Amino acid sequence: MRQKGAIQWVGIFLFFGLISLPTTAAAQGSRNYFTLEKAISQALENSYKIKARNERIEQANDIMKQARADFLPKLGTAYSYNRLSEPPISRTSTLFGTQIPLVVGTEDNFRWTWFARQPIFTGFALLSSYRLAELGIDQSQLESDLEKLDLVLRVKETYFNILGADKAVEVAETTVESLSQTVKVARSFFEVGMIPINDVLKAEVELANAEQSLVRGKNLAQTARSTFNTILVRPVNAPVEVEDILVYKPEAGAFADFEKKALENRPEIKILDVNIQQTDQQIRLAKSKYYPEISFTYQYI
Incomplete structure (x- = not known):
């Protein structure tokens, strides 16, 4: 009875283990299988x-908040301490001419002020x-949009490079297989004296060239996948389909x-356009030195 129970438990573990294997393989495959989207x-x-562009947008927002704070009143305090060698004395003359x-x-x-x-x-x-700070936000946002567009373009280029390289490998493999059969037929014909040795050598040269093209095609396909992984911030040698x-x-x-x-x-x-507006504001900022500055100051001692 004890042996029978142990066999039943082993069977249960094997059953669930076999179920989990395809699931794990499918999950691994889904991580390496990509649609364009x-x-x-x-x-x-x-x-x-x-991410760096997003940080620059946050930085530009902080700069705008700082520029906005310049419109608000500034509060401050000052503290000083002086020690004299002796107390200050004032001498007062009396009616009799003496000084006290x-x-x-x-x-x-x-x-304390x-x-x-x-x-x-x-x-x-x-x-x-303040206007320059606002334009800085616009510029940072536009630069982020441009970076996204360029990134999408690079992804699409490498995606279709992989497709093209894989198709080239398929064609090269078909060519190698076809030329291999051609070489076999040529050797058979040569052995029975139907064709000269030059035809066999020509077929073998064409096969060797096709094999080299296949190797180059596989290298290009692997290079395209490495570039794809680099753009997607994945391990460079990770499998890609x-x-x-x-x-x-x-x-x-x-x-x-x-x-x-x-x-x-x-x-x-x-x-x-934003750069032109920034230049206009910089000119206006430089001209502000020609004007007098007016401010209200309240001081309590």
Whole structure:
């Protein structure tokens, strides 16, 4: 009975172990199998350059908050301490011509000052600085958008490079297999005296060239996968399988329309516009020194 129970437990463990194996293999395969959409999503999520651009956006927001704070009143305090060698004395003359010394201070002198300062007019310097900070946010956001577009383009290029390299490998393998059969047939014909040795050598040379092309094709396919892994921030030698795209969808439209749309929407063009506005604000900021500055200051001692 005890042996029978042990056999039953072993059978249960083997059953669940066999069930878990395909699941594990499928999970491993899903991590290495990519559609174009999955590749783009993972690249955008893992890219260090995108993360750096997001940090620059946060930095630009902090700079704008700092520029906004310059419009608010500034509060401050000052403290000083002086010690004299002897108390200050003032001498007062009496009606009889004698002088009476009077102590008018102390040896230890403390001073604590509170003040508030509110800028009223700074020659548009504060407005220009704030506007420059706003434009800095716009520029950082546009640079982030441009980085994302460039990253998506690189993902698509490497994705289709893998597809093209795999197809080239398939063609090369078919060619090698076909030429191998040709060499076998040529050798058979040569052995029975139907063709000269030159035809056999020619077939063998063509086979050797095809084998070299196959090796080069496999190397290109592996290089394309390594580039793909680098862009997606994966181990460079991690296995990669991509979904083939069999449907061709031509983009309808005229070239002039696409050119116009690119000039309107491309981040590079918008960044140039932002740079022009930044230059205008920098000129205005430099001219602010020509104007007088007016501020309200309250001081309490």
